[in-house]
Amino acid sequence: MYVRKSSSSLVSLCRLPANVQALRPVTLGLFELTAFAFGFIRSHSSVRLRLNSGKQKSFRALVPDSCFMHLIDNAINRSHFNQVNARVLVSGLRCHGFLVTKLVNGYARVGEMRYARDLFDDFPDPDVFLWNAIIRCHSRHNLFRDALGLYSKMQLLWVSPDSFTFTCVLKACSALPALEMGRRVQCQIFRRGFDSDVFVQNGLVTFYAKCGEIELANKVFWRLSERTIVTWTSMISGYVQNGQPLEALRVYGQMRKTNLKPEWITFVSVLKACTDVEGLEGGESIHGCAIKMGFELEPDLIVAFTAFYAKCGLVTVARLFFDLVETPNLVLWNAMISGYSKNGLAHEAIALFRRMVKKNVILDSISVTSTISACGQVGSIDLAKWMDEYIASSEFKDAVVVNTALIDMYAKCGSINLSRDVFNRTKDKDVVMWSAMIAAYAVHGEGQEAIDLFKAMRKAGVPPNDVTFVSLLSACKHSGLVEDGWKLFHCMSEYSIQPRHQHYACVVDLLGRAGYLDRAYEFIRNMPMEPGLSIWGALLTACKIHQHVPLGELAAERLFSLDPYSTGHHVQLSNIYASARMWDRVSKLRVLMKEKGLSKDLGYSSIEINGKLQVFQVGDKSHPRFKEIFDELESLERRLKEAGFSIDAESVLHDLDHEETEETLCNHSERIAIAYGLISTPPGTTLRIIKNLRACVNCHAAIKLISKVENRVIVVRDANRFHHFKDGNCSCGDYW
DNA sequence: GTAGGGTTAG
Numbered sequence: 156m157y158v159r160k161s162s163s164s165l166v167s168l169c170r171l172p173a174n175v176q177a178l179r180p181v182t183l184g185l186f187e188l189t190a191f192a193f194g195f196i197r198s199h200s201s202v203r204l205r206l207n208s209g210k211q212k213s214f215r216a217l218v219p220d221s222c223f224m225h226l227i228d229n230a231i232n233r234s235h236f237n238q239v240n241a242r243v244l245v246s247g248l249r250c251h252g253f254l255v256t257k258l259v260n261g262y263a264r265v266g267e268m269r270y271a272r273d274l275f276d277d278f279p280d281p282d283v284f285l286w287n288a289i290i291r292c293h294s295r296h297n298l299f300r301d302a303l304g305l306y307s308k309m310q311l312l313w314v315s316p317d318s319f320t321f322t323c324v325l326k327a328c329s330a331l332p333a334l335e336m337g338r339r340v341q342c343q344i345f346r347r348g349f350d351s352d353v354f355v356q357n358g359l360v361t362f363y364a365k366c367g368e369i370e371l372a373n374k375v376f377w378r379l380s381e382r383t384i385v386t387w388t389s390m391i392s393g394y395v396q397n398g399q400p401l402e403a404l405r406v407y408g409q410m411r412k413t414n415l416k417p418e419w420i421t422f423v424s425v426l427k428a429c430t431d432v433e434g435l436e437g438g439e440s441i442h443g444c445a446i447k448m449g450f451e452l453e454p455d456l457i458v459a460f461t462a463f464y465a466k467c468g469l470v471t472v473a474r475l476f477f478d479l480v481e482t483p484n485l486v487l488w489n490a491m492i493s494g495y496s497k498n499g500l501a502h503e504a505i506a507l508f509r510r511m512v513k514k515n516v517i518l519d520s521i522s523v524t525s526t527i528s529a530c531g532q533v534g535s536i537d538l539a540k541w542m543d544e545y546i547a548s549s550e551f552k553d554a555v556v557v558n559t560a561l562i563d564m565y566a567k568c569g570s571i572n573l574s575r576d577v578f579n580r581t582k583d584k585d586v587v588m589w590s591a592m593i594a595a596y597a598v599h600g601e602g603q604e605a606i607d608l609f610k611a612m613r614k615a616g617v618p619p620n621d622v623t624f625v626s627l628l629s630a631c632k633h634s635g636l637v638e639d640g641w642k643l644f645h646c647m648s649e650y651s652i653q654p655r656h657q658h659y660a661c662v663v664d665l666l667g668r669a670g671y672l673d674r675a676y677e678f679i680r681n682m683p684m685e686p687g688l689s690i691w692g693a694l695l696t697a698c699k700i701h702q703h704v705p706l707g708e709l710a711a712e713r714l715f716s717l718d719p720y721s722t723g724h725h726v727q728l729s730n731i732y733a734s735a736r737m738w739d740r741v742s743k744l745r746v747l748m749k750e751k752g753l754s755k756d757l758g759y760s761s762i763e764i765n766g767k768l769q770v771f772q773v774g775d776k777s778h779p780r781f782k783e784i785f786d787e788l789e790s791l792e793r794r795l796k797e798a799g800f801s802i803d804a805e806s807v808l809h810d811l812d813h814e815e816t817e818e819t820l821c822n823h824s825e826r827i828a829i830a831y832g833l834i835s836t837p838p839g840t841t842l843r844i845i846k847n848l849r850a851c852v853n854c855h856a857a858i859k860l861i862s863k864v865e866n867r868v869i870v871v872r873d874a875n876r877f878h879h880f881k882d883g884n885c886s887c888g889d890y891w
Numbered sequence: 892g893t894a895g896g897g898t899t900a901g
Contacts, residue, residue: 291892322892357893388894395895423895459896489897521898528899559899591900625901657901 252278256285263292283317291323299327303336316343318352325358329365337362357385364393384415392424400431419450423459430466438463454480458487465494470503485519493525496532504529505538520554527560531567534845534872535763539568543577555581559588566595569843569870569877586620594626598876600887602634606643621652628661632668633876635890640665660689667697668890672706688717695724699731707731722753760824760846764835771827778831787830788822794864795857823854825871833865841868849874850891859883 255278262271275281275289286309293302306324309316316324321344328337341359349355356379363372376382376390387410394403407425410417417425422441429438442460450456457476465473477483477491488511495504508526511518523546530542543561551557558581565573574595581588589612596605609627612619619627624647631640644662647654659682666675675694679686691713698707711728714721725748732740748754761770769778778784825846832842850873862869863883871878879886 287892319892326893354893359893361894383893385894390894392894418894420895427896455896462896486897491897493897519898524898556899561899563900585899587900589900594900597901620900622900629901661901 252280252282252285255281256288259285259288259292263288263295266296268292268296268298281314283314283320286314287317287319287323290320290327294323294327294330297330299330299333302327303331303333316347318349318355321349321352321355322358325355325362329358329362332362332366334366334368337366351380353379353381353383353386357383357389360386360389360393364389364396367397369393369397369399382413382415384418384421387413387415388418388421388424391421391428395424395427395431398431400428400434403428404432404434404437417444417448419445419448419453419456422450422456426459426463430463433467435467435469438467452479454484458484458490461487462490462494465490466497468498470494470498470500483516485517485522488516489519489521489525492522492529496525496529499532501529501532505533518549518551520551520557523549523551523557524560527557527564531560531564533768534568534761534843535766535768536568536570536843537763537766539564539570539573543573553582555583555585555588559591562588562591562595566598566877567872569872569879571595571599571601571877584615584617586617586623589615589617590620590623590626593623593630597626597630597633599879600633600876600890602630602636602639605630605634606636606639609643619650619652621647621655621658624652624654625657625661628658628665632661632665633887633891635669635888637665637669637671656684656687657689659684659686660693663690664693664697667694668700670697670701672697672701672703676706686713688714691717692724695727695731699727699734702731702734704731704735704737720751720753722748722755725751725753726755756848758824758846758848760828760844762828762832762842762844764832769828769831771824771831773824774822775824775827780831780834783834784827784830785822787834788826791826791830791833791861795860798860798864800857800860823851825850825854826857829858829861829869833867839866841870844869844871846871846873850878855885855889855891859885 255274259271259274262268262274271289271292275285278285281289286305290302290305290309293299293305303324306316306320306327309320321340324340325337327333328340337359344350344355344359356375359375360372363369363375372390372393376386379386387406391403391406391410394400394406403424407421407428410421422445425441426438429435429441445451445453445456445460457479461473461476463473464470464476473491473494477487480487483491488507492504492507492511495501495507505526508522508529511522527542527546530538542564546552546557546561558577561577562574565571565577574592578584578588578592589608593605593608593612596602596608605627609619609623612623624643627643628640631637631643640662644654644658647658659678663675663679666672666678672694675697679690679694682690691710695707695710695714698704698710707728708731711724714724718724725744729741729744729748732738732744757772759770759772761768763769771778775781776785825844828844829842832840832844836842850871855878858869858871858878858880860883861867862880869880871880873891876887876891878891
């Protein structure tokens, strides 16, 4: 062995007095340790080193391999693997492949990939162990293409892969995913006789599952003569990842018939399957099993339970799990935040996010996107701006996923312009972002903008997907662009996109709202699939708008058989009868609803004044300023009448879709919110209202006029879309 | 060595 003289620090270290105590391995990095050992070994017959365990160990001089082994281990264990000069070492270790392998692993563990690669590249004749190490560490650092490249190079050099090589290579193929490459690897596995190696075969199951080839995964799975718990878990998670939770649960059932004991990690996938089929009971029974098996405090299973209960709507139970953990990890925080957000508890989600920031927890894009989505639900433009500013000053400001969420947020807060700003400033837009922007135009009733954006998208060379077309068709239906929508639907095949049920529903809506009821019904009858709830629902809505009783009854009949307990469908049919003044049928339907125990959703509207969200119900007198509010309502009513406004009281009183009133019609929740907004803000301020139900016909007409007599822009988000009222008109063109 | 949980567009 020799020491390269060019390393000055090494040379100076070598001149250190040869005193073991002075070495102080605890404080030195591997470089110093190694260098010192070189010098020491050259001048002494034996070496005593104090290791991290506190023990002392002797090495005979000129037997440096075992000495190095311990030095390296010691450094790895103490995370002292950061100051090493690879090239100095390699010149000393040229003949010791297994030490280089150890070093490569060590470097990879502390993230020093460049050193690992340099070390490897300098080594003249790597054996299979060293190849495995370098492939594995590239794979661990998400450098999958490099890992596969190294594997190809290894074959060119006639080094025979072993089972460890194959597991690493398959992992890289799964992560990319690289289906063709994986298939070739499978051939090699077969040729080299690893077709019964359970580790390799587990890798194959995962590989096919991650490539979406679940049937091939299944084939590998059943061909195996021996299956470990990892094999079963791989198969179960494979089905979950491929959207077949029921199959996953079936496989889990089969696994339970064997003598294999599930691992906690098995339960993670089974829980996900239960979540996907909304199988609360199944998940609860898993919970029981986990307790019996002593897994209930397994930290990562707590994360899975939190996510499971949150997604099933039991947010409180999820929170109990969350609170079990003293210092939650990132995934747990994210599971709880998104749990709140997905269950409509937007304020809780935001509060938790703020706590996370306060505690200086390192965030990732998932934490912020979940919170952004919550901000969109709240609908407050001030909150939205706060979030946008936060993102702008963070590392996520260029993340496409995050900016996509911002686009959606601003659109939901009523500001399509701010959505567009985010869209414009984002580089490298993907299909999701384009679709989100198109969808934003859709809910704001700007159909032509949506279509123009689609053209720009094609020009930019981004291929649309099925969701893009849902957004586009929805934009057309909100704007009455019947022919454009019809053409778009029929050009989907040009992009090799198979229309799904949702696309058909959009077309029915498109035709129906425009008054082509027969054409819509004909379209339904020619559908290649069984029409479901959304199809008949769209037809029913169209029949309500155009007062078509027979077709409305037909649609309602289908809906009642598919979903007997939906309030909305009964209410809509009742509205059709009411608009046709068929009062006897209206009252019959009311009796039926009472028998079924159905009652209407309570309507409410909210408005934000000075950063405080105020919620009003119909006829709400709970606000401290209710007297002023109702005075304003009255005077508003007077001014509307002067401007020539009249209401169609009879039909409205039977219009069960909206809030029933005991008194007059002018105290619907959105009007109270507007009155409150008028007395609480300076003239000319835009009012932004959020309503949980669809806008009522009379209120819609009234708000148009209010916007004119009060000279205000009023933005209303109803259950379906946005209405921008200005100068006596609405952006929906009375088409909603 | 192989298995897992939390994100964005409708």
